[in-house]
């Protein structure tokens with residue numbers, strides 16, 4: 001199963017498993033003062049960012065490769081939804097014909113095949129940005145308990161790329177989400193769409209992890225990259 005189908009599969013239940021993603025969106029929006037009119041949202045999902053926007057915009061373009069998510073996204077004549085993979089160069093080449101006055105991406109670019117290439121493409125759009133990217137610090141203790149290394153980039157790796165491509169602020173935030181039981185923790189990972197689906201544990205190893213995980217919370221680490229308020 002690839003990442004896209006995991007997000008789709010859980011799209012309907014996504015509303016109750018997106019606590020951290022909603023906190024991330026709230027924080028991203030704090031860095032936007034300009035009330036942009038033409039907005040691009042890369043990895044828009046079911047529209048949480050759009051739903052949190054409280055100003056009048058002219059045009060909103062959301063990009064996502066999970067059909068199930070796009071089906072849940074709010075629709076209107078001002079909203080264009082592109083069902084496509086943000087790893088494709090054609091997407092950004094086509095975007096050059098639109099002129100966006102803000103580019104958002106919330107909790108999605110950790111799945112970029114090549115983050116550096118996407119950063120260079122976003123830079124080419126010449127618009128202010130607010131990006132939130134989950135880092136390797138996410139699920140840190142689970143990964144340590146299972147002796148696996150994260151498939152995500154570290155905060156430092158993301159920072160290096162940010163410095164190369166954007167004159168922007170860089171901030172790392174850590175979040176903890178508490179659960180009643182270890183079983184609930186694993187259910188959350190499966191359903192939140194944060195884990196991706198590159199399975200590294202077999203059934204027996206997963207059982208062992210369920211038994212050995214010492215915490216009653218999950219850790220999330222998110223890198224925020226945002227253009228300074230003017």
Ligand SMILES: C[S@@+](CC[C@H](N)C(=O)[O-])C[C@H]1O[C@@H](n2cnc3c(N)ncnc32)[C@H](O)[C@@H]1O
Nearest residue numbers: 007043044045048064065066085086106108111
């Ligand atoms: C954790 S969800 C976040 C959704 C939304 N931005 C939010 O904050 O609620 C990540 C989204 O990125 C999308 N995504 C992941 N990889 C993608 C890719 N290569 N191309 C397009 N969308 C992608 C997924 O389908 C999913 O909707």
